[in-house]
Amino acid sequence: MKDRKRVILEAAARVIARRGVRGLRMEELAAEAHVSKALVYYHFGDRAGLLHHTLRFIGDRAQRYTRHRPPGSGEPDGSLRELERRLTQELQETPEVRENSTAWGELRAGAVFDPALREGLREASTEWLREIAELLGRVAQTAPDTALVAAAERLTVLLEGLSTRWLTGALPVAHARELMRVSVTAEVEGLRAARPRAVCPVG
Amino acid sequence: MKDRKRVILEAAARVIARRGVRGLRMEELAAEAHVSKALVYYHFGDRAGLLHHTLRFIGDRAQRYTRHRPPGSGEPDGSLRELERRLTQELQETPEVRENSTAWGELRAGAVFDPALREGLREASTEWLREIAELLGRVAQTAPDTALVAAAERLTVLLEGLSTRWLTGALPVAHARELMRVSVTAEVEGLRAARPRAVCPVG
DNA sequence: GTCTATAAAGCGATAGAC
DNA sequence: GTCTATCGCTTTATAGAC
Incomplete structure (x- = not known):
């Protein structure tokens, strides 16, 4: 499986929705992403790094539905x-x-x-x-x-x-x-x- | 010194304002109240009990300025x-x-x-x-x-x-x-x- | 890149003396 | 009632094999 990094970020978004940023545990995240804890540290350094990238990931994703008018809706x-x-x-x-x-x-x-x-x-x-x-x-x-x-x-x-x-x-x-x-x-x-x-x- | 219980509750309110409910640490609270951790447990049982009483303490205190019109303000x-x-x-x-x-x-x-x-x-x-x-x-x-x-x-x-x-x-x-x-x-x-x-x- | 195993630290809670 | 000392679990983070 390629691009585990993205898989981890998507998992992090789900865990944050369930537990909150402060409630996110590296172990639960790893399980949610079906990877080991060590891999998360390998890709993101530490917990703060993971959070930083995840928040950015979520922000970028949000622009999809925030800034674009639905095409062909005649709005x-x-x-x-x-x-x-x-x-x-x-x-x-x-x-x-x-x-x-x-x-x-x-x-x-x-x-x-x-x-x-x-x-x-x-x-x-x-x-x-x-x-x-x-x-x-x-x-x-x-x-x-x-x-x-x-x-x-x-x-x-x-x-x-x-x-x-x-x-x-x-x-x-x-x-x-x-x-x-x-x-x-x-x-x-x-x-x-x-x-x-x-x-x-x-x- | 009497009524350490109230001292602890007031300290808890300050710590919550600084760290949040989820960020409150029993050790920091004890230091803020100038008592030992054990005393906090003696009075409130556990962390949840402390939080429960603190939130109630804060709520009661709030009624002072929330429900009473300032007397003599002609309002x-x-x-x-x-x-x-x-x-x-x-x-x-x-x-x-x-x-x-x-x-x-x-x-x-x-x-x-x-x-x-x-x-x-x-x-x-x-x-x-x-x-x-x-x-x-x-x-x-x-x-x-x-x-x-x-x-x-x-x-x-x-x-x-x-x-x-x-x-x-x-x-x-x-x-x-x-x-x-x-x-x-x-x-x-x-x-x-x-x-x-x-x-x-x-x- | 990815894993298993483990170290290191933080923190809630308790024991026991005074 | 209040303290000091400590236990034990949880969680972050790293070592080292593959």
Whole structure:
């Protein structure tokens, strides 16, 4: 069997989804990947190295479903639907998405106590925020930049909260998505209403 | 020195804020409390017992600033200000609040992997949700119950997300509070606008 | 590259003196 | 009630054969 390295990374993603980053044991990982512990050390040096590569692996994998609009779905560029999709994409009952969301949650939770984890987290969050703010700008048309960023912050922070609720079984995934959608709509309407020339959204 | 038990619990709260629930080591706790490890076991049985009592200790302590309106502040019962205060109270740079928020964050993060933690979390969340929904009802006056609950869910979930951002240093506490306040106002306005007899919020 | 076997360290928990 | 000393399991990490 070739490319055991990838096999190990995929196994690590599954173990992290089951036990968390802090709960990952080298022995359980080796068993999950059907290799020996020593091989894991051979490829990744130590536990920290394995975690580093796994988190990167998960992040790269996530871009597949995060950045690409489904081809042929007729979803217009910069539409409200695209914005909604981007913000509900992490709330799906799929092994890959669950593994990804779990890992991100662990990263966030770990960063509370480990400053070393914060930089990587900050980079990803900033990039994510920028993308959502830009999309909001297109959907809402005109709006001051600070308002756009603030709205994007509220939406991305809400997403993180919803993700935790989903993963702890406190909220069914469909319910979490619904709450997200309502907030997206409300934020967009809020931005539109805040235009210089205020227009009554009801009339 | 009397009441070493309380000294240990206070030390445990500090250690949890520094290392997390999962990162708490009996040895470090003993050192922090200036007692021996054996004494901790004498008073609390085992690690799980210590954690159980500590979490309860922290929860009880939190009620002091959570449920009581500051006396003589002239804050009317059921006002928008009371609602805002309740939702921004967990976002304060105080040792006590930080310890409390950290512990709750750890509990949430741990519940992703440990179903045993979920029940206690669910109870507290449900109670918290109920209180916020009720306050929202008073502030917004009439509104359908489902809309009230949904709004309360969005606000409480947002609070959890903001708490994590604050504790990871991703968001200054003042900024987090501001985002929360804006959302509270928007939700209240949304509820008012959704009344049977729709009224233009701009006019 | 991959394995088995083992060393080394960390940590929860207990024994027993005072 | 409180301490010092220590046990024993778990887990990371390495040695060395193939």
